[in-house]
Amino acid sequence: MIDIKDVSVQFETSDGKVDAVKDVTLSIKEGEVYGVIGYSGAGKSTLVRTINMLQVPTSGQVMVNGNDMTRLPEKELLRACKKIGMIFQHFNLMKQRTVAENIAFPLYKSGLSKSEINQRVNRLLELVDLTDRKNSYPAQLSGGQKQRVGIARALANDPKVLLCDEATSALDPNTTLQILDLLKKVNEELGITIVIITHEMPVIKSMCDRVAIMSDGKVVEQGTIFDIFTDPKDPITQSFIESASQKEKEIQDIADEVKEKYGSEKAHLIRIDYAGHHKGDRLVANLVKDYQLTLNILYADVEMIQGQPSGTLLLEVEGEAASIEAALKRLRTDPVTVKEY
Ligand SMILES: Nc1ncnc2c1ncn2[C@@H]1O[C@H](COP(=O)(O)OP(=O)(O)OP(=O)(O)O)[C@@H](O)[C@H]1O
Ligand SMILES: [Mg+2]
Structure with missing residues (x-):
């Protein structure tokens, strides 16, 4: 659908050349x-643009x-670009025009008649749930409503692709969720391919199938959300996550x-990270049963990523030194990551 091959972007500035994107293929x-x-200045916007x-x-x-x-x-090129919609962090709406006029704007030179344009605008207003704000001006809308207008406008020409550059960064968490739901609907019901730039990890986790991590103009790692979040390979990805x-x-x-309270010699802390369908609770039960250990769960976190569990446990372990050693040995043969603190 979108094939970017060996793409580089260099800017000439008064301070010299800036390599904003370096030889990216995806x-x-x-x-x-x-x-x-990726961090600010990594080249995300430049690449997506x-x-x-x-x-x-x-x-x-490209x-x-x-x-x-x-x-x-x-x-x-103009015709091809019409099939690629884009939305922005600050919405970029025209202040002097109503909601309906903003949405209709990309259609004015499309050869559609006035009534056809009206029909399409009404359909888009319905899609983004703004029918009752049709004649309002952008200044009279909330951030979330403005972004809905942005989305409707971006969809006016029936695009195949929607580019989103920090589209939810200016919104509060609740409004962000509503906009993400709308984008999901756009993706699932209209079959539109979506490219999302964001610095909000929950957005990536809940929305994306795959992700690329950029640093200094390059893509340092790309993969499925599950792989990237449960087993990031590149140090930049690791630190970013x-x-x-x-x-x-x-x-x-x-x-x-805990170490301070009980002394670092006495307190035996084990951290277990697991991903996929390895059950964290079974692991703990087995340690208790097979090695007669007493376990105190100090921290536990499980989240679903692309429908699969990814969990972290921090355990305080009490028992015979030899049993603890044996348990650790056994754990290290399991498909989990074990770390002692
Ligand atoms: N028009 C331009 N002229 C000169 N330099 C530019 C221009 N646009 C971007 N740059 C530079 O290119 C690099 C990448 O910028 P870009 O905006 O793509 O980063 P970004 O990853 O989107 O950052 P952010 O998260 O802050 O939006 C930066 O060093 C930036 O200063
Ligand atoms: Mg940017």
Whole structure:
């Protein structure tokens, strides 16, 4: 659906050249929700903007829906770009125009008659649940409503692809959920391929099928949400995921507290991370049963990622030193990650 091949973008600035995107290759499948994450300045927006040629690459090729976007003659490029909608963090609505006029705007030069445009606008208003705000101006809308208008406008030309650059970053958590639900509906019911840039990990986890992690203009890792979140390979991915979650800090704080209280010699802390259908509770039960250990669960967290559990346990273990050793040995043969604190 979208094939980005060896794409680089270089900007000339008064301070010299900036390599915003460096030799990126990735492909996004039809109907997929694809995430792009990374620290500020990593090149996410620049890369995604090459998909609809808002940013022309310095080198490389961008194929969308069978079209080589870097080579299309102007007229055809315009037509191809109409099939790629985009929404933005700050909505980019026209302040002097009503909701309906904003949504109709991309249709004015489409050759549709006035009544056809009206019909389509009404359908889009219904889709984003704003029929009753049709004649309002952007200033009279909440952030979530503005983004709904942005989405309706982006869908006006029946696009195959929707690009979302930090589309929920300016919204509160509740409104974010509503917008994500709408995007899910757009993906599932209209079959539109979605590319999402965000720094919000929950957005990626709940929405995306696959994700690419960018750093310094490059894609350092890409994969399914499950693989990336349960087994990140690249150190940048690891630190990005860790910094976005409170989990590591919470676990370290608990471990420090227990060690301080009981002395680091006495307190035996074991952390177990498991992913997929390895049952954390069974693991714990077996340790108790087979090694006569007393376990105190200090921290437990299980979340579902792409329908599969991913869990972390921090256990305080009491028992004979030899039993603890044997239990650890056994655990290390299981498909889990074991770490002693
Ligand atoms: N028009 C431009 N002219 C010059 N440099 C630019 C331009 N656009 C982006 N850059 C530079 O390219 C690099 C990548 O920028 P980009 O906006 O793609 O990053 P980003 O990952 O989207 O960051 P953020 O998370 O802050 O939005 C940065 O160093 C930025 O300063
Ligand atoms: Mg950006």
